Amino acid sequence: MEPIIRIHNLHKWFGPLHVLKGIHLEVAPGEKLVVIGPSGSGKSTLIRTINRLEDFQEGEVWVDGLNVKDDRALREVRREVGMVFQQFNLFPHMTVLENITLAPMRVRRWPKEKAERKALELLERVGILDQAGKYPAQLSGGQQQRVAIARALAMEPKVMLFDEPTSALDPEMVGEVLDVMRDLARGGMTMLVVTHEMGFAREVADRVVFMDGGQIVEEGRPGEIFTAPKEERTRAFLERVLHH
Amino acid sequence: MRLLKALFGTPGNALVSLLLLAFLGWLGQALLLWGLRAEWRVVGENLPYFFVGQLPKEHLPRVGGFLLFLALALLGWLGSLRVVRVPRPRLLSLLGLLGSLFLLPWPPTLWGGLLLSFLLSGVAMLLAFPLGVALAFGRQARLPVLRLIAIAFIEGVRGVPLVSLLFLAFVTVPLFLPEGVRLPQVVRALVAFTLFAAAYLAENVRGGLQAVPKGQWEAAFSLGLTPFQAVRYVILPQALRAVVPALVGQYIALFKDTSLVALIGILDLMGVARAVLANPQNVGLEREVYLFLALVYLLVSGSFSYLGRLLERGLGLGVR
Numbered sequence: 001m002e003p004i005i006r007i008h009n010l011h012k013w014f015g016p017l018h019v020l021k022g023i024h025l026e027v028a029p030g031e032k033l034v035v036i037g038p039s040g041s042g043k044s045t046l047i048r049t050i051n052r053l054e055d056f057q058e059g060e061v062w063v064d065g066l067n068v069k070d071d072r073a074l075r076e077v078r079r080e081v082g083m084v085f086q087q088f089n090l091f092p093h094m095t096v097l098e099n100i101t102l103a104p105m106r107v108r109r110w111p112k113e114k115a116e117r118k119a120l121e122l123l124e125r126v127g128i129l130d131q132a133g134k135y136p137a138q139l140s141g142g143q144q145q146r147v148a149i150a151r152a153l154a155m156e157p158k159v160m161l162f163d164e165p166t167s168a169l170d171p172e173m174v175g176e177v178l179d180v181m182r183d184l185a186r187g188g189m190t191m192l193v194v195t196h197e198m199g200f201a202r203e204v205a206d207r208v209v210f211m212d213g214g215q216i217v218e219e220g221r222p223g224e225i226f227t228a229p230k231e232e233r234t235r236a237f238l239e240r241v242l243h244h
Numbered sequence: 245m246r247l248l249k250a251l252f253g254t255p256g257n258a259l260v261s262l263l264l265l266a267f268l269g270w271l272g273q274a275l276l277l278w279g280l281r282a283e284w285r286v287v288g289e290n291l292p293y294f295f296v297g298q299l300p301k302e303h304l305p306r307v308g309g310f311l312l313f314l315a316l317a318l319l320g321w322l323g324s325l326r327v328v329r330v331p332r333p334r335l336l337s338l339l340g341l342l343g344s345l346f347l348l349p350w351p352p353t354l355w356g357g358l359l360l361s362f363l364l365s366g367v368a369m370l371l372a373f374p375l376g377v378a379l380a381f382g383r384q385a386r387l388p389v390l391r392l393i394a395i396a397f398i399e400g401v402r403g404v405p406l407v408s409l410l411f412l413a414f415v416t417v418p419l420f421l422p423e424g425v426r427l428p429q430v431v432r433a434l435v436a437f438t439l440f441a442a443a444y445l446a447e448n449v450r451g452g453l454q455a456v457p458k459g460q461w462e463a464a465f466s467l468g469l470t471p472f473q474a475v476r477y478v479i480l481p482q483a484l485r486a487v488v489p490a491l492v493g494q495y496i497a498l499f500k501d502t503s504l505v506a507l508i509g510i511l512d513l514m515g516v517a518r519a520v521l522a523n524p525q526n527v528g529l530e531r532e533v534y535l536f537l538a539l540v541y542l543l544v545s546g547s548f549s550y551l552g553r554l555l556e557r558g559l560g561l562g563v564r
Contacts (some may be wrong), residue, residue, distance in 0.1 A: 107469060
């Protein structure tokens with residue numbers, strides 16, 4: 001099958017710092033890809049280049065046949081790619097419902113009724129239908145992140161990017177967010193997830209990518225990566241995160 | 245009880261308190277004695293003159309209607325910010341705005357007295373708003389030319405006292421006009437006030453913009469919003485909320501600064517006071533007139549700052 005995301009020889013520098021060093025990656029429609037690696041390895045930067053929240057200097061990124069370097073195509077890409085952030089980034093001056101309906105109404109030009117129907121449907125799916133009229137500040141971290149997922153899904157994206165979605169959460173709230181993501185995975189969504197939740201990676205991922213120093217060091221099925229990593233760096237990293 | 249203890253708790257405190265009370269008593273008595281003998285007729289007789297200047301009497305109902313609609317617009321605006329609960333706040337503010345625009349006494353040469361101070365500051369603030377927001381964005385623009393123009397304007401205006409700006413507008417505005425066209429003094433003053441307010445507003449708004457986290461831009465862009473939509477729906481509402489108290493303070497300062505137009509011969513509240521005192525009948529009544537003036541300014545500024553506190557409290561609720 002034609003890959004929905006194609007990354008070719010991607011390089012990025014932050015000033016003199018070479019943070020992505022020639023990444024090649026393809027993601028098939030419906031695939032669940034989990035990116036792991038030590039902090040500073042470039043994994044967040046990598047998925048942020050897919051909707052070009054992070055610009056890059058060399059190489060190519062294609063999403064569903066669209067070149068993200070092309071400004072005109074980029075808007076289209078952003079409509080088709082949902083993103084969930086570590087810090088939720090909900091709009092604090094809007095209610096939960098307004099957060100979710102904003103983009104469908106303004107970008108997709110849906111009428112209000114349709115956008116609200118969709119929003120309520122999604123809120124029910126992420127289990128917080130009763131919070132629709134509240135402001136983000138009135139919700140717990142886990143609830144806020146579930147709203148953020150619903151907000152991204154409201155655009156009916158083809159791909160969902162998760163940038164460390166549980167890293168800012170209190171431990172007791174991690175489960176509820178991962179549950180929503182599992183549910184989404186079962187629904188067949190194409191997902192790219194940067195996370196430190198190895199249990200989630202092992203359970204949900206079709207493929208795990210291990211990054212270090214701006215390069216993809218190793219990739220494979222979760223069974224292979226977690227039980228029999230080929231590379232020494234992968235082994236050392238897993239050693240640190242799994243047995244601490 | 246706590247007050248008593250604080251004032252007279254120790255011999256030292258008691259001594260200071262007694263001295264201060266004696267001083268205040270003496271001051272109050274002197275003021276009262278003067279107030280009883282003062283010739284308040286100078287205020288009473290000229291009351292309409294103080295409030296609306298030389299506006300013809302038949303315009304008074306119009307001014308009343310204008311103020312009513314303005315209050316309606318304000319109520320609607322507070323409602324849309326969810327500071328107070330009103331039905332259909334957007335419709336209300338639109339209605340109020342249209343009504344007050346329709347009833348706004350026109351031309352500005354009719355304005356006078358307190359009404360002029362009020363309108364001059366209000367209209368200047370309103371006109372300065374889009375300009376100030378544009379300047380705030382201009383100052384952060386990626387294009388160096390834009391940035392330079394914005395910075396030059398903002399710093400230029402902020403670096404000059406308002407009085408000199410007023411005189412400057414007074415003598416230079418005619419230079420930009422075609423031969424034969426004369427702008428009334430009030431309009432020239434309005435231009436000066438608008439530019440002045442815009443520069444300060446720009447700095448306030450810039451502060452608000454910087455207070456909006458980068459993640460808000462990213463979330464808006466990741467949803468496919470255009471830069472304009474991101475600003476309109478996500479960034480600016482948050483930036484403005486953060487600076488509402490500062491903007492109210494700025495308005496109060498501007499309102500008080502309108503008294504400077506008396507210097508270029510415009511009959512605002514201050515100008516009317518000077519005109520009244522210039523009347524040979526009223527020689528020696530400066531104290532009555534200026535005390536009254538101070539009270540009016542205090543009352544208006546006080547009401548606005550109360551409104552500002554209301555806004556501040558209301559905006560803190562349910563948001564962020």
